Amino acid sequence: MYGKGIIKGLGVTLKHFLDTYVDDIRVGKKRYTEEGVAYRSSKDVRGLFTVQYPEEKLPTPEEFRFIPFLVYDEGEDGEKNIRCTSCGICSKVCPPQCIWIVRSEDPETGRPIPEPSDFFIDVDVCMNCGMCAEFCPFDAIVMGHDYELAVYDRLANNIYDKDKLLKPAAYYQAIRPVNYRIQAEARAEKEAKKATAQSKKEA
Amino acid sequence: MTETTLAIANDIEARFPQCVTPDERGGYEGYLIEAGKLVEFATALRDEFGYDFLSSVTGVDYLPDEKMEVVYHTYRSTGGGAFVFKVQTPRQTPSVPSLCGIFPGAEFQEREAWDLLGIHFQGHPDLRRILMWEGFEGHPLRKDWKEAYYESDAKPFDSRWPVGEIYRAEDENPFKGNVVYPQGFDPDKWTPEGETALYAGMHEVETDEAMHTDQIVVNLGPQHPSTHGVFRMVATLDGETIVKLRPVMGYLHRNHEKIGERNTYLMNIPFTDRLDYLSSMTANWGYVQAVEKLLGPKTAAPERAEYIRVIMAEFTRISNHLMAIGALLNDLGAYFTPMLYALKERELILDIFEATAGSRMMCNYYRFGGLARDLPAGVYEKMRDLAFERLPRQIDELDRYLTENEVVIARCEGVGVLTPEEAIAYSAVGPVLRASGVPYDVRRADPYGIYERFDFDVAVRYHGDVYDRYLVRLDEIRQSIRILQQALDDLPEGEIMAGKPKYSMRVPAGEAYGRVEAPKGELGFYVVSDGSANPWRYHVRAPSFINLTALSKMCEGDKVADAVIILGSIDIVLGETDR
Numbered sequence: 001m002y003g004k005g006i007i008k009g010l011g012v013t014l015k016h017f018l019d020t021y022v023d024d025i026r027v028g029k030k031r032y033t034e035e036g037v038a039y040r041s042s043k044d045v046r047g048l049f050t051v052q053y054p055e056e057k058l059p060t061p062e063e064f065r066f067i068p069f070l071v072y073d074e075g076e077d078g079e080k081n082i083r084c085t086s087c088g089i090c091s092k093v094c095p096p097q098c099i100w101i102v103r104s105e106d107p108e109t110g111r112p113i114p115e116p117s118d119f120f121i122d123v124d125v126c127m128n129c130g131m132c133a134e135f136c137p138f139d140a141i142v143m144g145h146d147y148e149l150a151v152y153d154r155l156a157n158n159i160y161d162k163d164k165l166l167k168p169a170a171y172y173q174a175i176r177p178v179n180y181r182i183q184a185e186a187r188a189e190k191e192a193k194k195a196t197a198q199s200k201k202e203a
Numbered sequence: 204m205t206e207t208t209l210a211i212a213n214d215i216e217a218r219f220p221q222c223v224t225p226d227e228r229g230g231y232e233g234y235l236i237e238a239g240k241l242v243e244f245a246t247a248l249r250d251e252f253g254y255d256f257l258s259s260v261t262g263v264d265y266l267p268d269e270k271m272e273v274v275y276h277t278y279r280s281t282g283g284g285a286f287v288f289k290v291q292t293p294r295q296t297p298s299v300p301s302l303c304g305i306f307p308g309a310e311f312q313e314r315e316a317w318d319l320l321g322i323h324f325q326g327h328p329d330l331r332r333i334l335m336w337e338g339f340e341g342h343p344l345r346k347d348w349k350e351a352y353y354e355s356d357a358k359p360f361d362s363r364w365p366v367g368e369i370y371r372a373e374d375e376n377p378f379k380g381n382v383v384y385p386q387g388f389d390p391d392k393w394t395p396e397g398e399t400a401l402y403a404g405m406h407e408v409e410t411d412e413a414m415h416t417d418q419i420v421v422n423l424g425p426q427h428p429s430t431h432g433v434f435r436m437v438a439t440l441d442g443e444t445i446v447k448l449r450p451v452m453g454y455l456h457r458n459h460e461k462i463g464e465r466n467t468y469l470m471n472i473p474f475t476d477r478l479d480y481l482s483s484m485t486a487n488w489g490y491v492q493a494v495e496k497l498l499g500p501k502t503a504a505p506e507r508a509e510y511i512r513v514i515m516a517e518f519t520r521i522s523n524h525l526m527a528i529g530a531l532l533n534d535l536g537a538y539f540t541p542m543l544y545a546l547k548e549r550e551l552i553l554d555i556f557e558a559t560a561g562s563r564m565m566c567n568y569y570r571f572g573g574l575a576r577d578l579p580a581g582v583y584e585k586m587r588d589l590a591f592e593r594l595p596r597q598i599d600e601l602d603r604y605l606t607e608n609e610v611v612i613a614r615c616e617g618v619g620v621l622t623p624e625e626a627i628a629y630s631a632v633g634p635v636l637r638a639s640g641v642p643y644d645v646r647r648a649d650p651y652g653i654y655e656r657f658d659f660d661v662a663v664r665y666h667g668d669v670y671d672r673y674l675v676r677l678d679e680i681r682q683s684i685r686i687l688q689q690a691l692d693d694l695p696e697g698e699i700m701a702g703k704p705k706y707s708m709r710v711p712a713g714e715a716y717g718r719v720e721a722p723k724g725e726l727g728f729y730v731v732s733d734g735s736a737n738p739w740r741y742h743v744r745a746p747s748f749i750n751l752t753a754l755s756k757m758c759e760g761d762k763v764a765d766a767v768i769i770l771g772s773i774d775i776v777l778g779e780t781d782r
Contacts, residue, residue, distance in 0.1 A: 042704065
């Protein structure tokens with residue numbers, strides 16, 4: 001029969017239409033909670049997928065990468081111990097070359113100090129590839145999760161300097177708990193090895 | 204070189220004793236052909252030796268040797284390895300006979316080589332610029348050409364460790380010094396020569412005086428909702444019938460290959476994401492495969508990485524085909540209902556990419572000798588849910604509401620037909636080729652990765668029209684689900700990287716051509732290394748670009764409204780077409 005295919009197709013769209021209501025009733029008030037958002041991006045959803053951004057936001061998975069930031073560990077007196085040693089691997093590996101590092105020098109001896117005196121990332125140029133974080137040997141640069149970065153004046157705001165890039169290790173731990181744990185364990189292991197080697201040497 | 208290609212090589216050497224010499228440079232393969240004998244040789248290769256599929260034509264600028272080289276990669280449409288041949292020509296006056304008469308699929312690729320490298324192809328029917336604009340001076344892929352905002356020859360740039368203040372390249376503006384204008388150029392009086400040539404070829408006034416009819420030339424695009432980007436078709440119409448159609452492209456051109464030649468090898472991986480931005484995983488794979496060929500067997504990816512590579516590539520194929528089908532239905536006028544149903548499923552796949560690779564579309568996930576990272580917790584279960592439960596169900600639904608729809612059939616059947624012979628001659632690849640009845644799939648014809656281990660059918664349909672291209676995509680989604688189910692069941696534990704990840708590496712000198720079956724067809728990367736940290740030549744054989752060669756053939760004789768769906772059925776992405 002001519003038109004059978006069209007009717008069948010319309011049946012499917014009608015089913016989709018009804019499913020949105022069935023879904024609404026089934027999920028009920030939970031729909032507009034975090035649980036509801038998670039449900040809407042799960043395999044079981046049959047109704048609407050739509051997430052009402054910005055009122056609702058999809059959770060960002062741990063590996064999500066956007067703009068890199070620099071990690072500092074908080075010292076006992078609240079001082080910031082920057083992990084970066086200004087080795088320059090991140091700026092060497094950066095595909096669009098958007099990282100600039102100014103190395104520190106001891107004002108008296110002129111010798112380099114393993115800490116950047118300044119650190120810039122041109123956010124307009126950054127392509128969010130995550131290579132800097134991937135190859136950083138000191139876990140000092142990490143890809144952030146913050147994606148709402150619109151500004152009115154890109155020339156004034158979009159070269160991030162060291163102050164803007166620095167974030168505490170606790171924040172890193174909060175957004176990337178698994179990576180943080182793995183790296184912390186690896187570092188602790190390394191320290192322990194060093195310590196035993198040192199004590200053996202002394203003995 | 205396999206045994207069969209070796210046997211053929213002996214035959215060819217016997218057949219052309221003087222003018223064919225093996226390429227004996229270290230790390231190179233194939234043969235050097237004398238320019239004068241090229242057409243005769245290519246004809247014999249196609250007709251006597253069965254290498255009827257010209258995959259890639261590109262040029263290389265060997266500046267230190269004062270030579271230009273044109274590299275041809277040919278395959279048999281029945282499967283097997285490549286036969287590579289090259290023609291060398293002096294750099295001052297580079298000129299090579301055109302192969303358009305033997306392989307019509309060379310047309311756009313030779314135009315590209317002319318545009319970007321300035322190699323002249325004698326006998327080419329339409330040798331105009333293709334990616335650059337018509338008034339452009341110079342050939343940007345030549346090694347001595349410098350672009351605006353030029354900083355230095357190769358990355359990493361020294362200026363990244365500044366003393367004092369930092370500046371952007373734009374602030375310093377070395378733009379003016381690098382821009383070369385043609386002699387006597389006056390922007391007010393200038394009319395693009397290529398445009399005139401384009402229109403002159405299009406407009407043919409009908410001679411029948413009694414009828415008082417005339418053909419008209421119509422521009423579809425560059426800004427047109429049907430073009431899926433910035434793409435233009437110039438069509439000569441007789442009434443509503445297309446008499447002639449020429450695609451015009453390059454609006455998104457950014458000289459990807461020049462950027463690639465200044466990047467280090469590793470830096471190129473995220474750039475390949477930006478080619479076909481709907482299927483970045485396979486683009487990663489193609490490039491990584493080419494460089495792994497250069498690096499040799501010691502960088503072979505571990506077992507688990509190979510499986511994950513396949514899984515990611517097949518998910519990419521599904522998401523790409525869903526998008527292609529949705530967009531095709533949009534072009535047909537079924538506005539956004541099928542598109543959004545398709546996007547829903549794609550969304551779930553992109554969630555997996557986001558959780559694993561960190562980004563939904565710019566995945567940057569494959570590395571030389573493995574992958575960037577292992578699957579995070581919970582992703583494997585999500586994959587299983589999709590591959591075993593949700594996708595089969597949803598694809599059946601897609602099939603149910605679209606395939607038998609009378610309007611879809613009426614619009615698509617018998618439209619944009621490409622016969623198998625034409626499809627091979629025009630170097631069409633992917634679903635376009637397979638819908639024309641040629642069961643050629645790189646995964647089966649020239650297996651890479653671990654595809655040999657999986658049980659799947661090469662989707663093939665035989666009418667070569669828009670409807671069959673739609674059906675082939677649907678079939679391919681089903682086959683991908685089959686591969687996914689096997690790969691997910693067999694996924695072993697273990698490492699995901701051969702050795703320690705390295706950010707700088709020495710790639711031995713030589714050349715390599717890596718090709719994968721991307722969702723849009725055969726995606727090839729031709730990489731030439733001179734042993735330094737940056738590739739000497741980096742060429743992308745883009746399926747979207749080369750499939751367009753056959754567009755005018757498919758459109759001729761059809762109605763102007765059909766041009767829109769024929770373009771939709773090829774499934775192009777302009778990021779890859781224009782590079």
